[in-house]
Amino acid sequence: MNGKTVMITGATAGIGLATARDLARRGARVAVVGRDEAKTRRVVQEIRTATGNTSVEPWTADLSSQTAVRRLAQEFTQAHPALDVLVNNAGGYWATRHTTADGLDHTFALNHLAPFLLTNLLLDTLKAAPAGRIVTVSSGAQANGRINFDDLMGERAYSGMRAYSQSKLANVLFTYELARRLDGTGVTANVLHPGVVRTDFGKEDSGRVFRALYPLVRLVMTSPDKGAETSVHLASSTEVDGVTGRYFAKRQPTKSSKLSYDRALAARLWEVSEELTGLAAPQSTDGLVDDPGPNRSVR
Template sequence: MNQNQWICITGCTDGIGRISALELAKKGYPLVLVARNSQKLENLKKELLQIRNEPDAFVLFVCDLSILSNVRSTSQEILNRFPKLYCLLNNAGAFFQERTLSAEGKEMTYALNHLHYFLLTNSLLPALQAFGKARIVNVASRAHKGVELDFQNIEGERLYSGWKQYQRSKLMNIYFTYHLAERLKGTSVTANCLHPGFVKTKFGWNNEGLAKLLVTWGQNLLAISEEEGAKTSVYLASSAEVDGITGKYFVKCKPERSSKVSYDSAIAKELWEHSEKTLKAILA
């Protein structure tokens, strides 16, 4: 069952990404696992082998997803190995309290939380389309509500706020999903996004001082478990109930309205074109 339905998961070594991998393995799916820490990937594979002792069913790719040239080369490696993919689960992301640049000079939140989704998805589309009824699942967040995009400040060059930049990146995930779904009309590939909930993970622990303290305090007080937080990701990747459903935002395994501004198709198109130009400049 599901043995030829390969699912590619990014950011799978911690948090809801790790739980998603474990739960999908229990359902019999073979997994392509992408993360930056090779030791954590090996540890995850050991966990997965406790569920199913099939070493060939779990294939590891080490990639720093904030470095777009790495995303491009890893995408090609995946395509070479897997001409058909059933699902891509874009899960990797982070919050940066201080404005930080990637090795390629891009603001980290923008590079990791949006551009990697955009590049990896478009790079792997041939394998998804070759599969037929394939799925793209983007982990967004309810944090997208209350912000708008400013293309003159998309990397937080002016008055940087780590939280606002994170919010905008999650809005970008939703714009990207909706526009991608439109572009994929007429194919059998669907694209949906989700809010996992406020989950007790190591999210935000890459920061120091007050930012880390506030995240940890909030998680201890209000957060749901990683297992609960992964449910919607697993649902969208595997459930027959969402066959053919596309261009939706899910919360607790149910479609929900995202923010009013997120339905502005002109901004979604502009973000797509802006992302293409940005990647062309980086990868030239």
């Protein structure tokens, strides 16, 4: 990975941190994206000390905010003309419904719309690399996911696990559609299940059932380092040169849910995601996409 530039979102803890540390150890220039500036800077210093790699950079953005995503993409592309690897790792679970600054469901906004928007905004820098790679962290929960276009934001009926599973299926549908759209560009896009990993997953709003079961489930969970292995593999291994539009688990390509291969569903999700992120909106004079306004929803 010497000489390669990698961006990892949600890289200040858990799988993201383990991924950043491993790729830094392999010599990559690593952009560590975190929500809290002080914590991000502290983690970057820890990675530099642990790996001896001084080319580890702190980048701060609350990815649930589309304004923050746009700013991150704009500032990063100004600093780096090419991006070799984008690891869309940030995500989370909330037992109750929360809304973002954009008036969207927090789970769908962070887990799906953030990587959708960030990836699209960084495509030119990925295409500028010799062989750009996009790696998105999904979950085995994608197998239980359904895309409910009639209540995409969970305004009528919210379930934390249903919202999470929907967002993780969206990760897979997005990746497959992205791979099709990037055919012939040299940029690859793959998605993965990291396994059941010991992290702070659901810590902010876990719910009573989750809190009751977590101590038992934790006993069979793997470490963040183990959970990061597939992300690192897809980011760095020559074994996956040119491989695109695949779902991985334990560093091996495998089948995702039957629904995830529905091309019509993927195309519709893409169109809805463009609407919700304002990607089709005209550019403002400062280079950022004009904000279409809060409380956007799709019926």
